[in-house]
Amino acid sequence: MSDGTTPAGPRAIVLAHGAVAEALVAAVELITGRGDRFSPLSNQNLGAAEIDALLRERVDALGARVIFTDLPAGSCNFAACRLLKDRPDLIVVTGVNLPALLQYATRDTGSDADAVAAAVERGGSALRVLTGRPRAD
């Protein structure tokens, strides 16, 4: 899946409900060919302790330093934040969407923190209301 011009292998974990993480990463791959920058995980059918253990194992295995989660008050985000207690160098981003992951996947320079900041900016600004009516201003 790598395009050969940037470092291959997952740089971040996407932990989300149901099939969301798999689907988001598949879409990143489809759009950019850089789906391999992410390792998708699901909380499906897991209790809180099992989600914690799964995430910790994946972070250790990949040496990931960034975790994207979907829902601020969700079990995925609580698991990621719980990991911060032992790993203060980790960065957790919640409310992930496709524009955020695309931005993160295609940024090849700068620190993890810079890449995350750009992803948050892009993901947040991508939420817009579009209507067929002319704008009042």
Next chain:
Amino acid sequence: MPIDLYRIDDRLIHGQVIVGWGQPMDLGFIVLVDDEVAASEWERELYRMGVPPEVGLYFASVDEAVARLEEWRADPRHGILLTGDVDTMRRLTERAPAIREVNVGGIHHRPGRTERLRYVFLNPDEEQALRAMEARGVAVTVRDVPSARAMRLGELVGARSA
């Protein structure tokens, strides 16, 4: 308005609670009853951070919950009381007879547990504790989200008496 839902859920606060149940019922507050969480400032802060600011959040040990239950039941807002395991809810219901209905919302796989539903796995002690609650007159139903059918405990674990 009394507390609307007394729920056993090993994820404690999560999407089903905040969104699935919370939005339709206009959730005003959550009581999280867990001795370990109540004793850990880190865990309390973790949950505070994730819960929407308009939702009140109270942490309590079982002892504290017994002492404050009537106060929460008198709160005009809609509330959910959560425990992370069967034993905590058992201890609470034994000392708080005002709790007449318990929702089993999520108890996931662990060694020693048997699958009853895709989101409910129980070991023999947990089954026995739930049956004992029913024998004391507490209605135990199983349902992950409000749109699902509420199943009686007997539908999952058989009709043997406690």
